[in-house]
Amino acid sequence: MSGSGEVVGAILILIGAIFSLISAIGNVRLPDVYTRSHAASKSSTLGVLCALVGTLLYFLISDGFFSIRLILGIFFVFLTAPVAAHVICRAAYRHQVPLTEQSVQDELKDYYMENENLEQEDKAYLIEKEIELQVTEQV
Amino acid sequence: MIFETVLITALCILMLAILANLYRVVKGPSSADRVQALDSVGINLIASIAVFSVLLHTHAFFDLILLIGILSFIGTVAFARFIERGVVIERKR
Numbered sequence: 001m002s003g004s005g006e007v008v009g010a011i012l013i014l015i016g017a018i019f020s021l022i023s024a025i026g027n028v029r030l031p032d033v034y035t036r037s038h039a040a041s042k043s044s045t046l047g048v049l050c051a052l053v054g055t056l057l058y059f060l061i062s063d064g065f066f067s068i069r070l071i072l073g074i075f076f077v078f079l080t081a082p083v084a085a086h087v088i089c090r091a092a093y094r095h096q097v098p099l100t101e102q103s104v105q106d107e108l109k110d111y112y113m114e115n116e117n118l119e120q121e122d123k124a125y126l127i128e129k130e131i132e133l134q135v136t137e138q139v
Numbered sequence: 140m141i142f143e144t145v146l147i148t149a150l151c152i153l154m155l156a157i158l159a160n161l162y163r164v165v166k167g168p169s170s171a172d173r174v175q176a177l178d179s180v181g182i183n184l185i186a187s188i189a190v191f192s193v194l195l196h197t198h199a200f201f202d203l204i205l206l207i208g209i210l211s212f213i214g215t216v217a218f219a220r221f222i223e224r225g226v227v228i229e230r231k232r
Contacts, residue, residue, distance in 0.1 A: 013149045017152040020156040027175075095223065
């Protein structure tokens with residue numbers, strides 16, 4: 001019985017480690033912060049999920065021990081790693097980190113510029129309105 | 140015996156992945172690259188702690204997996220806010 005647990009755990013952990021290595025190679029070789037984030041977030045999330053599921057199944061099959069903390073860890077990593085990558089990429093784009101030279105078009109640029117100007121106009125409008133209100137209160 | 144060999148091989152592969160990510164931390168042209176690479180170092184660290192707890196056959200490190208996950212996420216979000224706006228916690232005007 002413990003032999004099958006060892007086999008399942010070893011296979012899943014090895015697959016997870018290989019996925020992590022592939023993600024790290026992508027993180028070294030790709031040309032751009034966005035493509036690097038694509039490699040680093042997706043495949044390393046899959047790798048760590050494989051390793052944690054392998055650990056869970058190993059302890060479940062060989063000991064009969066079911067760990068709620070490990071389930072929570074799997075769920076949390078699965079939930080937060082893409083969010084972290086999204087936040088980093090948005091910060092890089094707003095900080096105007098350039099795309100790589102091979103990239104053909106930047107569809108976000110027009111939308112982003114339009115949206116940003118709109119936001120600034122809104123802020124200016126709000127400030128004007130606030131000043132008017134203060135003036136009327138004083139009168 | 141084969142089981143321990145496979146686990147140590149997995150640890151070596153994870154170590155190579157962490158070293159490659161550290162290369163990106165050192166070299167990365169923008170600070171978003173560095174934060175991204177440090178985030179994936181944290182994720183690889185979670186995987187290696189899981190492999191260690193199988194290798195030592197103990198349940199004692201499962202809290203650490205959850206803790207490093209939460210700390211890595213909070214640190215990444217704080218650094219991203221710092222890159223984006225210059226402050227981490229905004230004041231109310």
